[in-house]
């Protein structure tokens with residue numbers, strides 16, 4: 001009986017360790033991928049620095065051509081700056097209720113072969129990792145375009161002091177979701193070509 005009890009408590013301890021490692025409330029990879037959606041409705045609550053740091057770390061874990069990592073990130077939490085960004089970005093008005101924004105930037109000079117396309121591809125992968133990390137933490141986010149629109153990129157550069165040679169790829173508002181936004185089912189088997197087009 002004693003052995004059974006010891007075994008039972010060992011199992012409980014191990015389960016607790018796994019839970020602590022994974023993080024309370026963390027979703028598994030596939031459920032994060034499939035539950036990610038563009039969140040445009042936020043409660044207005046702030047987003048903590050620890051969460052923002054974890055999100056950016058996930059961004060930096062993305063692959064990049066020849067591991068060039070041409071990206072950089074501007075994290076904005078000040079209400080005034082979020083509102084200033086919103087003022088020049090008609091498709092990013094959800095910034096007005098977001099707790100923070102992450103601006104994914106990329107520098108073609110730092111990309112492999114100084115190739116602008118690779119710079120954009122690399123940073124886009126970081127941008128998707130960021131969206132998935134936001135979802136995994138139970139927060140909401142949406143990719144809003146700066147690139148390839150000159151007027152939007154210039155507005156973002158001006159508000160945040162980003163150098164001219166750096167491309168602000170997107171503005172990702174981050175916040176606590178109201179629950180109004182839901183994932184879409186986009187699975188279309190006809191888009192898959194097995195073995196040959």
Ligand SMILES: Cc1cc2nc3c(=O)[nH]c(=O)nc-3n(C[C@H](O)[C@H](O)[C@H](O)COP(=O)(O)O)c2cc1C
Pocket residue numbers: 036037038039040091092142143144145182183184
């Ligand atoms: C390159 C790119 C630009 C986008 N620009 C905007 C934007 O400016 N404003 C916006 O509300 N959503 C924007 N989106 C989000 C898309 O509208 C959204 O991803 C799409 O409708 C699919 O919905 P889902 O993200 O919920 O799956 C953009 C997405 C991408 C990939």
